[in-house]
Amino acid sequence: MRELELYFGPQHVGMVGNFGIILNVEGDTVVKARSNPGYLHRGFEKLMEYRSYIQNFPLVCRINVMDPDPNEMLYAMAVEDLAGLEVPPRGHYIRSIVLEMSRISSHLFWIWGFGNLLGFDTIGQWAMGDRDYFLDLFEELCGGRVYHIYIWPGGVRRDLPPGFADRLCAACDHLEEKISDYDDLFFNNRIFAERTQGVAPLTREQAISLGITGTNLRATGAGYDVRKDEPYAAYSEFKFDVPVMEDGDSYSRAIVIRLELEQSISIIRQAIAQLPDGPAWNKVPNPFKWNINPGETYVKIESSRGEEGVYMVSDGSNKPYRVYFRTPSYPTGMLVLERLLQGASVSDVGHIMMSLNIAAPEIDR
Amino acid sequence: MREQDIKQMVEANFQGSTARVQKKGRIIVTLVKESAPGALIFFKANGFDHLSAISCTDWLKEDEFELVYHLWSYTERIHAMIKTRIPRSSPVAISSIPVFEHAQTYEREIHEMFGVNFEGNPRLIPMFLENWQGPPPMRKDFNTREHVKNAFGMEDNLR
Amino acid sequence: MDREEIGKIIKSPSKWGQKYSLWAVYFCTGCGIIEIPPVLTSRWDAERFGVMPMATPRQGNMFLITGYVSMKTLGAIIRTYDQMLDPKYVVGFGSCPINGGMYWDSYNTIKELDKYIPVDGWIAGCMPRPEAIFIAVTKLWMMIDNDAATGYKRYKENYQYYERNQREVLPHLPKFAKPEHAQIG
Numbered sequence: 264m265r266e267l268e269l270y271f272g273p274q275h276v277g278m279v280g281n282f283g284i285i286l287n288v289e290g291d292t293v294v295k296a297r298s299n300p301g302y303l304h305r306g307f308e309k310l311m312e313y314r315s316y317i318q319n320f321p322l323v324c325r326i327n328v329m330d331p332d333p334n335e336m337l338y339a340m341a342v343e344d345l346a347g348l349e350v351p352p353r354g355h356y357i358r359s360i361v362l363e364m365s366r367i368s369s370h371l372f373w374i375w376g377f378g379n380l381l382g383f384d385t386i387g388q389w390a391m392g393d394r395d396y397f398l399d400l401f402e403e404l405c406g407g408r409v410y411h412i413y414i415w416p417g418g419v420r421r422d423l424p425p426g427f428a429d430r431l432c433a434a435c436d437h438l439e440e441k442i443s444d445y446d447d448l449f450f451n452n453r454i455f456a457e458r459t460q461g462v463a464p465l466t467r468e469q470a471i472s473l474g475i476t477g478t479n480l481r482a483t484g485a486g487y488d489v490r491k492d493e494p495y496a497a498y499s500e501f502k503f504d505v506p507v508m509e510d511g512d513s514y515s516r517a518i519v520i521r522l523e524l525e526q527s528i529s530i531i532r533q534a535i536a537q538l539p540d541g542p543a544w545n546k547v548p549n550p551f552k553w554n555i556n557p558g559e560t561y562v563k564i565e566s567s568r569g570e571e572g573v574y575m576v577s578d579g580s581n582k583p584y585r586v587y588f589r590t591p592s593y594p595t596g597m598l599v600l601e602r603l604l605q606g607a608s609v610s611d612v613g614h615i616m617m618s619l620n621i622a623a624p625e626i627d628r
Numbered sequence: 629m630r631e632q633d634i635k636q637m638v639e640a641n642f643q644g645s646t647a648r649v650q651k652k653g654r655i656i657v658t659l660v661k662e663s664a665p666g667a668l669i670f671f672k673a674n675g676f677d678h679l680s681a682i683s684c685t686d687w688l689k690e691d692e693f694e695l696v697y698h699l700w701s702y703t704e705r706i707h708a709m710i711k712t713r714i715p716r717s718s719p720v721a722i723s724s725i726p727v728f729e730h731a732q733t734y735e736r737e738i739h740e741m742f743g744v745n746f747e748g749n750p751r752l753i754p755m756f757l758e759n760w761q762g763p764p765p766m767r768k769d770f771n772t773r774e775h776v777k778n779a780f781g782m783e784d785n786l787r
Numbered sequence: 788m789d790r791e792e793i794g795k796i797i798k799s800p801s802k803w804g805q806k807y808s809l810w811a812v813y814f815c816t817g818c819g820i821i822e823i824p825p826v827l828t829s830r831w832d833a834e835r836f837g838v839m840p841m842a843t844p845r846q847g848n849m850f851l852i853t854g855y856v857s858m859k860t861l862g863a864i865i866r867t868y869d870q871m872l873d874p875k876y877v878v879g880f881g882s883c884p885i886n887g888g889m890y891w892d893s894y895n896t897i898k899e900l901d902k903y904i905p906v907d908g909w910i911a912g913c914m915p916r917p918e919a920i921f922i923a924v925t926k927l928w929m930m931i932d933n934d935a936a937t938g939y940k941r942y943k944e945n946y947q948y949y950e951r952n953q954r955e956v957l958p959h960l961p962k963f964a965k966p967e968h969a970q971i972g
């Protein structure tokens with residue numbers, strides 16, 4: 264049979280984000296797949312070396328547009344580590360709340376993309392509608408729906424507005440009611456199960472040797488989560504489970520993401536109930552004249568896609584010397600995707616890519 | 629404390645190496661260039677089976693590139709940063725694909741952005757940039773603002 | 788109703804048809820894409836305005852360039868724009884297509900989109916709200932009524948200018964060079 268080269272390229276109705284995959288297909292089977300990144304490369308790491316520490320904050324949240332708060336958190340943690348700054352307890356709790364809200368909105372966005380690629384359009388309409396309640400809360404908190412620039416070294420930019428906690432609990436209650444509707448329509452649907460079970464399986468050893476972290480690793484049976492391994496912000500104060508599935512196929516990855524929604528809601532409720540009093544941020548030196556001593560640090564957190572880390576080197580001036588972002592979609596979108604697509608059917612390419620929860624801007628930076 | 633055990637093992641087994649415990653859960657190991665492949669095998673055998681990243685820093689004044697291998701041990705919860713320096717004038721390193729499979733992508737990016745040649749990596753072709761004619765862009769002697777002025781003619785856009 | 792009264796209500800049937808069914812080509816060019824699914828789904832509901840996503844550029848007539856444009860993306864945008872049929876309208880979404888925006892000193896993003904393809908309107912913001920897209924769509928209707936949305940005519944009349952700018956940044960694009968593909972894989 265003749266081999267054709269197809270471009271599941273950037274301009275494609277099934278591509279969420281600006282990413283390309285070059286497929287060599289024979290009939291209905293993919294013989295070889297190559298990832299084609301670089302459509303979103305802006306050279307963040309170079310741009311950050313030209314701006315002072317405080318000027319980098321608006322840049323950093325744009326590295327991953329679907330889940331922007333973990334990037335701000337990482338950069339703030341790295342700067343605090345190098346400069347020796349402390350965050351007050353209330354700041355830690357508010358940071359945890361914002362990070363979990365960002366995780367929920369990223370997972371709801373994922374439900375829209377994943378549902379569309381399997382042919383379920385209604386679940387996407389519901390998920391994007393419910394996600395908008397959280398974006399309204401973000402707009403009330405920090406002025407912007409998508410890019411917040413809210414977490415900065417020393418704490419958060421401003422305290423919670425009055426009544427915010429009640430509105431946040433109302434949004435969480437609404438989402439919890441809707442989750443059972445999502446299950447009836449999509450997650451317990453026989454068509455979804457039959458299309459995704461057994462597709463693109465990974466074993467635990469393969470996953471660790473290929474650098475996979477986050478929900479994809481937890482779908483293979485390894486229950487590792489940075490919030491439990493190296494707790495940051497206020498996560499050591501909360502009780503929550505880390506959902507784990509055994510099979511490592513497309514179905515397990517999707518179910519792990521679905522189970523994390525409930526855990527995030529539970530963390531938000533605990534944080535609001537235990538919120539301590541006090542200031543939400545500590546004063547930092549004048550940011551325009553802020554020189555940080557030479558040093559290096561590596562900090563990591565659990566974003567919605569996996570382990571995200573920053574390696575920062577400072578040299579005593581007011582600009583960072585080197586900032587390196589380790590993003591979770593980087594190993595997943597390049598080598599793992601190419602391996603998993605080999606031998607798959609053409610109709611499965613889209614949802615394999617989406618079940619790995621690849622965010623294209625994270626690969627290119 | 630487990631970090632101290634690792635520090636002692638490293639300093640005993642690898643000549644010319646120094647290991648420093650930065651804080652709980654962080655070790656920084658500095659090695660000579662030739663010890664890097666052996667050190668990666670040693671760390672992987674001792675429970676550090678997750679390669680988080682490989683990053684590169686351009687120390688222009690010292691005329692060296694510094695490669696940092698970031699390894700994490702799930703069982704001990706320790707993050708190790710293994711650093712080696714290679715000369716800037718002839719930047720060549722040995723690929724770590726035999727030890728960690730997905731090092732291929734990190735080395736491909738460092739090759740494109742810094743110009744470091746990894747011997748043994750079969751796929752050192754451009755990843756992000758298409759038809760790029762200039763020097764490797766992440767090097768410190770490449771001024772991105774000058775490049776923008778020349779390539780896009782944006783004289784009045786610069787602050 | 789006689790012919791005169793109908794003529795007062797519907798100015799021109801073809802303009803009426805184009806205005807109220809602007810089908811946007813589905814291409815997620817940059818980070819502005821995060822506000823497009825909310826616009827297309829139930830809360831903001833762009834279908835009230837006639838705006839729907841269209842999978843293929845050959846049947847779409849509005850091109851929404853959402854955000855910054857890197858060099859590789861510019862090649863894909865030019866190929867997509869060339870495939871669309873007349874009349875076609877381009878709207879730049881966000882401040883990055885206007886003058887480079889946040890990435891004004893990046894070596895891999897273009898700074899002014901208007902030099903490479905003709906743009907009919909801009910939406911400022913970083914990130915603009917979904918309502919801003921609807922304001923832009925209604926302004927585009929008025930421009931279509933007044934024959935002011937003539938980007939596609941400008942492209943054909945001044946093709947030398949656009950082609951020169953495109954060739955300057957993308958000399959390897961297949962329509963200029965011999966068909967040797969960029970090295971990928």
